[in-house]
Amino acid sequence: MTDQAFDDAAEFAGRGLACIRGERIVFADLDFSLAPGEAILLLGPNGSGKSSLLRVMAGLLRPAAGALTWGGAPVAEDPEAHGGRSRYIGHHDAIKPVLTVRENVGFWSSLWSGDGSTATVQRALAAFGIAHLLDVPGRWLSAGQKRRVNLSRLLAAPAPLWLLDEPTTALDRATVAVVEGLIAEHRARGGMVVLSTHTDVALPGAKVLQMDDFTVPMDWAGLDAAEEALS
Numbered sequence: 746m747t748d749q750a751f752d753d754a755a756e757f758a759g760r761g762l763a764c765i766r767g768e769r770i771v772f773a774d775l776d777f778s779l780a781p782g783e784a785i786l787l788l789g790p791n792g793s794g795k796s797s798l799l800r801v802m803a804g805l806l807r808p809a810a811g812a813l814t815w816g817g818a819p820v821a822e823d824p825e826a827h828g829g830r831s832r833y834i835g836h837h838d839a840i841k842p843v844l845t846v847r848e849n850v851g852f853w854s855s856l857w858s859g860d861g862s863t864a865t866v867q868r869a870l871a872a873f874g875i876a877h878l879l880d881v882p883g884r885w886l887s888a889g890q891k892r893r894v895n896l897s898r899l900l901a902a903p904a905p906l907w908l909l910d911e912p913t914t915a916l917d918r919a920t921v922a923v924v925e926g927l928i929a930e931h932r933a934r935g936g937m938v939v940l941s942t943h944t945d946v947a948l949p950g951a952k953v954l955q956m957d958d959f960t961v962p963m964d965w966a967g968l969d970a971a972e973e974a975l976s
């Protein structure tokens with residue numbers, strides 16, 4: 746864990762992004778840009794593509810059209826570098842029930858940053874008020890505790906780009922405020938955040954992407970080219 750500014754932060758942008766899942770075009774012609782210190786709030790009804798866009802941004806899902814850039818360079822040319830600078834926290838809790846909290850968070854910290862030390866894990870858990878759960882197995886955690894453990898991975902392996910899918914689900918109001926504060930600190934250090942939510946999360950000055958602005962009809966003109974690109 747560090748309080749230092751992110752020297753490797755740079756503008757993260759997407760141009761002309763489209764996403765097909767199953768047989769459906771989820772979104773198309775989507776542009777975004779995110780400078781160091783900025784945040785994007787993803788809004789839209791169930792199924793409008795918030796999770797899909799976050800997975801595209803994380804490099805976990807190939808866009809059917811368009812491209813991502815980091816500091817102007819195509820992300821697709823160096824996916825490993827993108828993996829190193831981004832932290833994707835999905836809305837499913839990635840917690841192994843038989844491992845302790847220390848082992849769960851330590852695994853990710855080690856994988857992402859090569860650290861994984863107990864001291865680092867402990868500091869990350871303390872920020873979420875759950876340092877006392879260090880030796881508790883994952884299967885004993887409540888839904889909100891699981892969420893906090895998941896989010897503590899962000900602090901156990903610092904990186905400039907946080908991609909957060911409904912991060913406040915199951916959290917009590919006090920912990921939502923903690924998350925808001927940690928996001929503000931992350932942005933103050935030049936970090937960037939993209940966050941999907943169905944609830945109120947305070948992200949001062951965030952850009953808003955309404956996902957339903959990017960839905961397209963099934964006869965969308967770019968469909969053939971997009972399907973060909975994916976095949």
Ligand SMILES: Nc1ncnc2c1ncn2[C@@H]1O[C@H](COP(=O)(O)OP(=O)(O)OP(=O)(O)O)[C@@H](O)[C@H]1O
Nearest residue numbers: 766767769771789790791792793794795796797798
């Ligand atoms: N693995 C998958 N295979 C096929 N289709 C999928 C898959 N995952 C999602 N979809 C479809 O993609 C569309 C967008 O889903 P996505 O999860 O991105 O929406 P969302 O806005 O995050 O929804 P929610 O608010 O319910 O979390 C939906 O129509 C969904 O059925």
